[in-house]
Amino acid sequence: MIGRAEIEAAYGRISPHIRRTPVVEMDVDALGLGFPVTLKLEHLQATGSFKLRGAFNNLLTQTLSEAGVVATSGGNHGAGVAYAATALGIPSTIYVPAAIAAEVKLRRMRGFGATVIAVPDPVGQAYIECQAHAARTGALEIHPFDSDATLAGQGTVALELSAQAHIDTLLVSVGGGGLIGGILSQYQDDVRVISVETELTASMAPSREKNEQVSILPSGISASALGASAIGDRGWAAAQMWLAGHVVVSDADTFEAQRRLWEASRIVVEPSAATALAALTSGAYLPEKDERVAVLLCGANAEPDWFMKGA
Incomplete structure (x- = not known):
């Protein structure tokens, strides 16, 4: 702890x-x-x-690669990860559960430079696809709350x-x-x-x-x-x-x-x-x-x- x-x-x-x-x-x-x-x-x-705080702390304590970062988010975590990644010069991909995605948050994530992928139900599928992306590309996965x-x-x-x-x-x-x-x-x-x-x-x-x-x-x-x-x-x-x-x-x-x-x-x-x-x-x-x-x-x-x- x-x-x-x-x-x-x-x-x-x-x-x-x-x-x-x-x-x-x-x-x-x-x-x-x-x-x-x-x-x-x-x-x-x-x-x-507030999510920007955790996003920057994750990225500033990890070894970053050209594969960038990937995250699952309903919006705010994704916006924080996208903003921080862009500021540090790496790409970001955000998997969003379509069932809870708010359009204003999708726009924010894209505006901060993320590639946003909406994933249909069930909600947990976005997390599964995020993990698969990290394994496939070598991108750093940033958990929205449990790290x-x-x-x-x-x-x-x-x-x-x-x-x-x-x-x-x-x-x-x-x-x-x-x-x-x-x-x-x-x-x-x-x-x-x-x-x-x-x-x-x-x-x-x-x-x-x-x-x-x-x-x-x-x-x-x-x-x-x-x-x-x-x-x-x-x-x-x-x-x-x-x-x-x-x-x-x-x-x-x-x-x-x-x-x-x-x-x-x-x-x-x-x-x-x-x-x-x-x-x-x-x-x-x-x-x-x-x-x-x-x-x-x-x-x-x-x-x-x-x-x-x-x-």
Whole structure:
């Protein structure tokens, strides 16, 4: 399992290539919550997602070849891999499960230089074809969430946030567990970290309830980013050690969180980012008096008017 030393080393490695994303303090009345909240604006990362951190950390710790890199992704990981690969002068190929692919994310991946291959159902077939591509060509495969380099890269967002804000609790959206696994490995017991999922993508919550990793068939509005079929081994191990709690919200709650964020601040985030905020706006997570709460807004790869169409 990675620790703070690996995350600090990763931050030194990737800092020249990423943005140090800001935080904003929302006052008591801004989101209609009745208490203040700190927002970590990671959706302002260069590719519109935290995934760039893990992508760069992977590529900067590996021997790269002309065969380039290959990955499986619903969009954000693929965009991060494509951006990092192009910046480092190598080709990238992304296999995307067609069932959960969002057009805006396909455009982003292609725009950053990737060859994008959409793979029909079942969702797991994209991963099989990605592995076959790596074996056939010698391309470096970058796992979207379950590798030490990925967790260390994603954990840098917590290292960064710890220097920006003093908080008691951080709400984090969860898919495969790479982000929350990295964050937990940095904060450990210093900050209460709460996982947040939608009902149609929830694998952490049932896994914690059964005390074993549970597989699901993800769907719904957050599936392109939170649509892993199960929590990865590394994220699960970190969650067993340090995760303080878990929350599940509905797709309707996520839409409402998007709407409130837009009305309060003119910030548009994708559903996966609004999922974490929905824990507060829905009342699923109620902070204690004077509890300093932060929400990680993890991505913005959605059409600007997309959530309005669903409202």
